[in-house]
Amino acid sequence: xxxxxxxxxxxxxxxxxxxxxxxxxxxxxxxxxxxxxxxxxxxxxxxxxxxxxxxxxxxxxxxxxxxxxxxxxxxxxxxxxxxxxxxxxxxxxxxxxxxxxxxxxxxxxxxxxxxxxxxxxxxxxxxxxxxxxxxxxxxxxxxxxxxxxxxxxxxxxxxxxxxxxxxxxxxxxxxxxxxxxxxxxxxxxxxxxxxxxxxxxxxxxxxxxxx
Amino acid sequence: xxxxxxxxxxxxxxxxxxxxxxxxxxxxxxxxxxxxxxxxxxxxxxxxxxxxxxxxxxxxxxxxxxxxxxxxxxxxxxxxxxxxxxxxxxxxxxxxxxxxxxxxxxxxxxxxxxxxxxxxxxxxxxxxxxxxxxxxxxxxxxxxxxxxxxxxxxxxxxxxxxxxxxxxxxxxxxxxxxxxxxxxxxxxxxxxxxxxxxxxxxxxxxxxxxx
Numbered sequence: 171x172x173x174x175x176x177x178x179x180x181x182x183x184x185x186x187x188x189x190x191x192x193x194x195x196x197x198x199x200x201x202x203x204x205x206x207x208x209x210x211x212x213x214x215x216x217x218x219x220x221x222x223x224x225x226x227x228x229x230x231x232x233x234x235x236x237x238x239x240x241x242x243x244x245x246x247x248x249x250x251x252x253x254x255x256x257x258x259x260x261x262x263x264x265x266x267x268x269x270x271x272x273x274x275x276x277x278x279x280x281x282x283x284x285x286x287x288x289x290x291x292x293x294x295x296x297x298x299x300x301x302x303x304x305x306x307x308x309x310x311x312x313x314x315x316x317x318x319x320x321x322x323x324x325x326x327x328x329x330x331x332x333x334x335x336x337x338x339x340x341x342x343x344x345x346x347x348x349x350x351x352x353x354x355x356x357x358x359x360x361x362x363x364x365x366x367x368x369x370x371x372x373x374x375x376x377x378x379x380x381x
Numbered sequence: 382x383x384x385x386x387x388x389x390x391x392x393x394x395x396x397x398x399x400x401x402x403x404x405x406x407x408x409x410x411x412x413x414x415x416x417x418x419x420x421x422x423x424x425x426x427x428x429x430x431x432x433x434x435x436x437x438x439x440x441x442x443x444x445x446x447x448x449x450x451x452x453x454x455x456x457x458x459x460x461x462x463x464x465x466x467x468x469x470x471x472x473x474x475x476x477x478x479x480x481x482x483x484x485x486x487x488x489x490x491x492x493x494x495x496x497x498x499x500x501x502x503x504x505x506x507x508x509x510x511x512x513x514x515x516x517x518x519x520x521x522x523x524x525x526x527x528x529x530x531x532x533x534x535x536x537x538x539x540x541x542x543x544x545x546x547x548x549x550x551x552x553x554x555x556x557x558x559x560x561x562x563x564x565x566x567x568x569x570x571x572x573x574x575x576x577x578x579x580x581x582x583x584x585x586x587x588x589x590x591x592x
Contacts, residue, residue, distance in 0.1 A: 171513065172544040175503075176439060176537055182551065184437065189551035191436040194516060194540055196468060197555060197562045197572050198433070199407025219432040221444055222409070224528045225402040226395065228387060233432055257407060263576055264587065271581035282583070292386075302382065305405060313524065313532075317435045321524075321532065326387055329405055333383040340393065340400035341565050344408060350575065351408045351562055354552050356590065357577040361408050361562055361570035365474055369567070370482035372493070376475065379567065 192354040197361075200352035202266055202298050203232065204254045204287070205246030207276070212287055212296055214279035215243045216270045218352045220255070228326035229310060230255065236318035242275060244312070244320055251309040252294055253324065256301035257349040263358050293328060302347040304330040341366075343381055403565040408572075411563035413477055413509050414443065415465045415498070416457030418487070423498055423507055425490035426454045427481045429563045431466070439537035440521060441466065447529035453486060455523070455531055462520040463505055464535065467512035468560040474569050504539060513558040515541040552577075554592055 179187050198218040205213045219233035232255075234244040247253050258266045265283040273282055280287045280296070287296035288304070297304035306328030313321040335346040343363065351359045367376035390398050409429040416424045430444035443466075445455040458464050469477045476494040484493055491498045491507070498507035499515070508515040517539030524532040546557040555572065562570045578587035 171515070171541040172547070174540045174542070176539070179439065179537075179540070180437070186551035187439075188436040190540075190547070190553065191439045191537065192433055193551075193553035193555065194439075194514065194537065194542075195431050195433040195441045195466075196410025196412065196514075196560055197408065198410060201407060219434070220406050221430040221432050222403055222406040223430070223444060223526060223530055225399040226391070227528065228390065228398075228402045228405075229528060230406045233434060255406075260575060264578070267578045267587055268581050271583045273583045277583075303405065303407075304382070311527065315434060315534075316522065317438065317440055319434055323526075326390075326402065326405065328387070329385045329390070329401075330382040331385070331405075336383070336401070340397035340404075341568065342401065342404035343568075344404060344564055345570065349407055351572055353555055353572075356580065357552065357554075357592070358575045359556065359572035360575050361564075361572050364471060364561065364569045364571050366568040367475070367478045370479050372482045372484045372488075376478055381568070 189354050197351040197353050197359060200258050200350055200358070202256045202258060202269060202301070203243055204256065204296055204298060205243050206250065206295055207246050208249055209276070211276055212278045212280050213242045213246055214269045214285065214298070215240065216266055223323060229323055230305070230307065230326060231321050231323040234320040234322050244322065247309050247322060248312065250294070253307050254295050254297045255305040255307060256298035257303035257347060259300070259302060259348045259350060260360065262300045263350060297330065302332040303349060400565050408562040408564050408570060411469050411561055411569070413467045413469060413480060413512070414454055415467065415507055415509060416454050417461065417506055418457050419460055422487055423489045423491050424453045424457055425480045425496065425509070426451065427477055434534060440534055441516070441518065441537060442532050442534040445531040445533050455533065458520050458533060459523065461505070464518050465506050465508045466516040466518060467509035468514035468558060470511070470513060470559045470561060471571065473511050474561060508541065513543040514560060
């Protein structure tokens, strides 16, 4: 194993350091977040720093980079208080990645990259029609972080999930929807099941739950 | 696709709802976080809500559940201001999962589950010797969330990484270390490379970067 200290890493050029440090925290969930602006124009962005905050109430948070780097999604969420989170699958991974380009304000990324907005009756913001896991979210709170990023916390309002992936116990085997993970700034991976275990207890080894 | 509203989900029993909602945010990075208490006894816990907050300064955050559910890691970090994050690999996934059992205060999970503490010269907290990506972290800030969880933000101080996985551009192909991802409360998956793309620009399609 090679040892790197933070002072060594700080001497690297910023692209190499960004690649390295972004990889260290591990594989990440990756989704397209859709919003609409005041003029009704849709926006799509790729977000990979997404965390589950709680199941009851059902809260999911994501990190929005500083405003100067990523202004549109956070501004639209602040204005309308609603957004959608849409898993990414291999069939449209290149289009999804293309949503990370810095399009000018007012460009509709659905049109720019060739994805389909899916407006459903119950919600004002479009989902990504190509996505097999679509979440309708309501803004709960935005927490500014010291480093200029924002933790955007949302309450789950609607979930649309490919039914075959949902088990009797509520677990969703996302290998069946082929929901991607990302790594670093620009890499996408597929996940395959290794093992599922029963709730761990101090006095015994866990049993295996079949997928 | 099946539609679920939040009011439907709230009527489910809490285990089914927890399985379902925990799966919705997607696959997650999963690591063992090691701490030591005031008596010098080590503690290991499994954490899967980990986010990269920034590359410069290098900040990684994780979500600690409410104190009554997960008291030891956060208390030890508050007391000593240091901890390690260690990726999980297939060879010890069952032992890692077993670290999620609620052992009484003062039990050393390294011993209880059979993992090896790796004390290195530069840092007071042990790493997990079996892990191929080990991070030495210093506490930066703990932000209490409204739902009782805590966002624990740490500065990266040391990184130990299996050298073969590191590319010339700093990217770490974590399929080579076989770093696992988790899903829901209890499932572990392996990731395999799908595609890596160049930085997206509005006026052209991204090119492919070989892994």
